Amino acid sequence: MRTLIVNGLVVTPTGEIRADLLIEQGKIAGILTPGGQLPAADELIDASGLIVMPGTIDAHTHFTAAHDFPELELREGTQGAAAHGVTTIIEMPHSLPPVTTVDSFLARREMLASSCCVDFALWAGLDGNNVSQLAKMQQAGAIAFKAFLCSDSADGAASDEKGLPRLNDDSLLRAMRELACFNGLIGVHAENHDILIGASRELRAAGRSDNRAIALAGPEIAETEAVGRVLHFARQTGVRTHIVHVSSAEAVRMITAARPAARVTCETCPHYLLLDVEDLVRIGANTRCSPPLRPRPVVNALWQRVHSGEIDLLASDHYPCTPAQKQTGQHGIWDAVKGLTGVETLGPLFFSEGHIRRALPLAEVARMTARGPAQVFQLWPQKGAIALGADADLALYDPQANWTVSGEKFHGLGKWSAFDGIRCRGNVVRTLIRGITVFRAGEMQVAPGFGQFLTRTGYSPVLSGG
DSSP: EEEEEEEEEEEEETTTEEEEEEEETTEEEEEEOSSSSOOOEEEEEEEETTEEEEEEEEEEEOTTTSOHHHHHOOOOHHHHHHHHTEEEEEEOOOOOSSSSHHHHHHHHHHHHHHHOSSSEEEEEESSOOOOHHHHHHHHHHHOEEEEEEEOOTOOOOSSSSTOBBBHHHHHHHHHHHHHHHTTOOOEEOOOOOOHHHHHHHHHHHHHHOOOHHHHHHHHHHHHHHHHHHHHHHHHHHHOOEESSSSOOOOHHHHHHTTTTTTTTEEEOOHHHHHHHHHHHHHEEEEOOOSSSOHHHHHHHHHHHHTTTTTTEEOOOOOOOOOOOSSSSSSTBBSSSSSBBBTTHHHHHHIEEEEEETTOOOOHHIIIIIIIIHHHHEEEEETTTSSOOOOOOOOEEEHHHHHEOOOOOGSSSOOOOTTTTEEEEEEEEEEEEEEEEEETTTTOOOOOOOOOOBBSTTTOOOOOSSO
């Protein structure tokens, strides 16, 4: 099938251009100068007044961790992803059971294959006891391996049956050495466990259950110390290292300074760029996340790192628990589930805040939401850009569309948002994955199971558990 997209403003890695796109067999087959003779096509899409962006790759989602209906959440939640320009998700290993063995990885892969409306890749998890499984999970298609340096439990155990335990320094170093043997990627939740436990214990002992106590229980120094330690291990082992959900501009500075001696990348999230600790105080449970929201000067400094190009990618850290799960219990906000919904707001919020309000070039928006994650997770050049030969994963934005975030309108069970009430400009009106329209005119065009499994470009996974 051949498709033509005409009259749009196309965002390529080098900038925005007026161009027509020819799509053939799911790939970008031509980037054509407008006004010329158009080739024959089976489908013509008029993108007049629209901006044609590469589809968003959300490298940090937790669809299967938030509740007991993972298939339902994957079906409905990835519909919401597609409706807002996300064409690929990379799902974290939190599930029942956590993905720490080849068997659990293969079971999770089958679940997503039958449920996802968008393309998908999978993280595996590190639990301190599964070093012998890592190469096998990589062979089965694991795109990266998640490590936690902290836990809500003082003894470092997993906070719940779907989670991962804290890795001590010995386990972390051993895992990094093993992953370096086959050029694997480790993703690290970098906060100092002892600092977090000590701060939380002191605040609870003082009877603090107010919203601001959550911010005080996760001081920035816990993040920067852990990042520094990870960078040292990364330099010593040579392993590809990715620091997830960075909330601290100082941590980004440290990561930037460590390059190229360490092969390290980092991500941040929209909530660390749009919200601050005063929003946490005002809103409460719906803004509880880890690391916590930071003071406004830290947020402003983080934006400076965005504008300087030091942050590799933007991810949602989507955690679609139900509104009831987010409600506080007898111990106030300490009982609120950590994590924010975000896959439906990831691209449009960044388009509105980053490009419209803060004049971030469209090519930079595309780098952080598409090319950056594709390169970090080695999906490039199949994914991540509007370029010849790449998959035709596209999000068509109406830059004049005005809308207000309303979590109750989200797909899936996570019908709430920390961004409720934020007014935005620019929204997705059509999404294509591999040249096929999956969303348009407010309606899904494909069924669950449409999404394809992805792994490192040029790497062929074993497709059975034999």
